[in-house]
Amino acid sequence: MPTSKSEPAQSPGAHGSGGPFHDLAVIGAGPGGLxxxxxxxxxxxxxxxxxxxxxxxxxxxxxxxxxxxxxxPDRLHHGWSVYTGLSDRLxxxxxxxxxxxxxxxxxxxxxRAGDGDWxxxxxxxxxxxxxxxxxxxxxxxxxxxYERQLPFPGWTLPGVVTAGGAQAMLKAGLVxxxxxxxxxxxxxxxxxxxxxxxxxxxxxxxxxxxxxYLGYARRPGVLAAVPAKLVEGAGHxxxxxxxxxxxxxxxxxxxxxxxxxxxxxxxxxxxxxxRPVPGSERRIACDALAxxxxxxxxxxxxxxxxxxxxxxxxxxxxxxxxxxxxxxVPGLWAAGEACGVGGADLAIAEGELAAHAVADRPVRAALxxxxxxxxxxxxxxxxxxxxxxxWTEWLREDTDVCRCEExxxxxxxxxxxxxxAGDARTVKLLTRAGMGWCQGRMCGSxxxxxxxGADGAEVRPDSRPFxxxxxxxxxxxxxDDLGDPDGPDDRGHRAEQDHQDHQDxxxxx
Amino acid sequence: xxxxxxxxxxxRAEPGxxxxxxxxxxxxxxxxxxxxxxxxxxxxxxxxxxxxxxxKPRGAFCGIGACFDCLATVDGRPNQRTCLLPAEPGxxxxxxxxxxxxxxxx
Numbered sequence: 251m252p253t254s255k256s257e258p259a260q261s262p263g264a265h266g267s268g269g270p271f272h273d274l275a276v277i278g279a280g281p282g283g284l285x286x287x288x289x290x291x292x293x294x295x296x297x298x299x300x301x302x303x304x305x306x307x308x309x310x311x312x313x314x315x316x317x318x319x320x321x322x323p324d325r326l327h328h329g330w331s332v333y334t335g336l337s338d339r340l341x342x343x344x345x346x347x348x349x350x351x352x353x354x355x356x357x358x359x360x361x362r363a364g365d366g367d368w369x370x371x372x373x374x375x376x377x378x379x380x381x382x383x384x385x386x387x388x389x390x391x392x393x394x395x396y397e398r399q400l401p402f403p404g405w406t407l408p409g410v411v412t413a414g415g416a417q418a419m420l421k422a423g424l425v426x427x428x429x430x431x432x433x434x435x436x437x438x439x440x441x442x443x444x445x446x447x448x449x450x451x452x453x454x455x456x457x458x459x460x461x462x463y464l465g466y467a468r469r470p471g472v473l474a475a476v477p478a479k480l481v482e483g484a485g486h487x488x489x490x491x492x493x494x495x496x497x498x499x500x501x502x503x504x505x506x507x508x509x510x511x512x513x514x515x516x517x518x519x520x521x522x523x524x525r526p527v528p529g530s531e532r533r534i535a536c537d538a539l540a541x542x543x544x545x546x547x548x549x550x551x552x553x554x555x556x557x558x559x560x561x562x563x564x565x566x567x568x569x570x571x572x573x574x575x576x577x578x579v580p581g582l583w584a585a586g587e588a589c590g591v592g593g594a595d596l597a598i599a600e601g602e603l604a605a606h607a608v609a610d611r612p613v614r615a616a617l618x619x620x621x622x623x624x625x626x627x628x629x630x631x632x633x634x635x636x637x638x639x640x641w642t643e644w645l646r647e648d649t650d651v652c653r654c655e656e657x658x659x660x661x662x663x664x665x666x667x668x669x670x671a672g673d674a675r676t677v678k679l680l681t682r683a684g685m686g687w688c689q690g691r692m693c694g695s696x697x698x699x700x701x702x703g704a705d706g707a708e709v710r711p712d713s714r715p716f717x718x719x720x721x722x723x724x725x726x727x728x729x730d731d732l733g734d735p736d737g738p739d740d741r742g743h744r745a746e747q748d749h750q751d752h753q754d755x756x757x758x759x
Numbered sequence: 760x761x762x763x764x765x766x767x768x769x770x771r772a773e774p775g776x777x778x779x780x781x782x783x784x785x786x787x788x789x790x791x792x793x794x795x796x797x798x799x800x801x802x803x804x805x806x807x808x809x810x811x812x813x814x815k816p817r818g819a820f821c822g823i824g825a826c827f828d829c830l831a832t833v834d835g836r837p838n839q840r841t842c843l844l845p846a847e848p849g850x851x852x853x854x855x856x857x858x859x860x861x862x863x864x865x
Contacts, residue, residue, distance in 0.1 A: 309823060315845075316792060317790065318772050318793070319772050319774045319775065320770040321770065321771035321772070322770045326766075326770060396821070396823070397821065408805035408818045409805050410820070411821075414821070415822030415823065416822070418823050419800060419842070422797070423794055423797025423798075424767050425793070425800040425801045426766065427819075450766040511816075653826065656810055656813055688827050692825075692826050
């Protein structure tokens, strides 16, 4: 990276001293972050709202760029008016100077400086060559989630995309990966994705869901408490029915076929442990496959600071928060998916709650009740869609598990079985699985499972000192202008320490 | 009876005038506001990178900038996430082979 590119960002006030001061920095401008920022501003806090994307809305309210001139963006969304309501409030607060919006800013590290304030280190610009530091007294993480993937033979073929990716490309770019798209995996996102795809003109020959959907019925009281969720589900269901989409429960895509792109998939029935049932395979022709197995909270910024996590019923690590959405790190709050995946309505409720907590203001009892109801529903959904351990049986020795480093299942099994690797970190050091560009986001769950993570065991987050790839020039510049070199959380030292840990691991072997 | 429709028809899009980007030497249409990956999908292109080890074709996978599978060489710069980069008029996209830095090899 040309180091000179970082020069323009070093204007006075841009960083160094940390820039203009804010009472609250909200990271993530999706439903939770938007609700938090506008509520905090309503309560008199000076806020900065930071997001990596080009506009607000996050993944849920992702929408066409203005240049596409969409007159009816609501047709690709559930609850679009909620987003426009939040957007209008944000616009009013921005006009009055109460909220600063920073889009195109990817926060890669949080640091508590010696003066007690937070510094948010962010990259900007197309090559992440420019940088900014944002300064605030409190930080609220509304960083959302990314999709969990379980590999299968052929999943690296072009035309195999994530269910959320198909949604995102459709909502933002008005494009489809093919004409005949199989939707597969597990979780409520599959129905939403399939419903969007058929409404936008694609043919969806099947929605393949690994669970039986019976998990929901076990706690009818929880379901009855959130009627809006039933209406939303019924909406997706009726769209699928209208377009003749077949739902295949207790089944999975166990292979994608094709040479240069996907041309068909093999679907097999699964037993209760997600083991493919021999002899149940059938082939479905398609030119694209949208696949995902639930969502994983995006929490690296907090876990790197030592924030405690909990294991969700579907086996992901989420931030542990108290009733006022405080993480275990003083001055750090979280809302929405970061506290456990639960959807946009829950994220909005938690964003509002967290804003009240940061402002130290009382909260309406109705809001607290709403949050509890939605959170209970989220835990129920998570339990219903928990992956069974038998999925590894559909892997072949040569199935790439790590897409970035092209590490096949056979090498990972060898690391575990013959070389004695007992966790994902050791597998990574032995095989490079999880060491590539995506930082293990795509293969992390699968590798942890293959490394023998017992079903039901506590899930520990990966250590990732930087939450996204950062050019080395930025780190060098960061050291030059650390406001307080004796501060308690010197990032440079942390990075160095992490490097040392890796060295030690290698020597141990 | 199913009526075939497009995403643009669904949201009643009336985009600004289309322009073109250059993909491996041929023009590919793009609408204002679309990313490079979206313009390529709209043209039926699903792969614009080959992997470092196996030389296998890859394109957009996660669509939100998390997986880095959609990397390509854009205007001469390798390793650009095409699902995030806008397709500007005249943008040149080249299928990236491996790490995209063959010029640095000795």
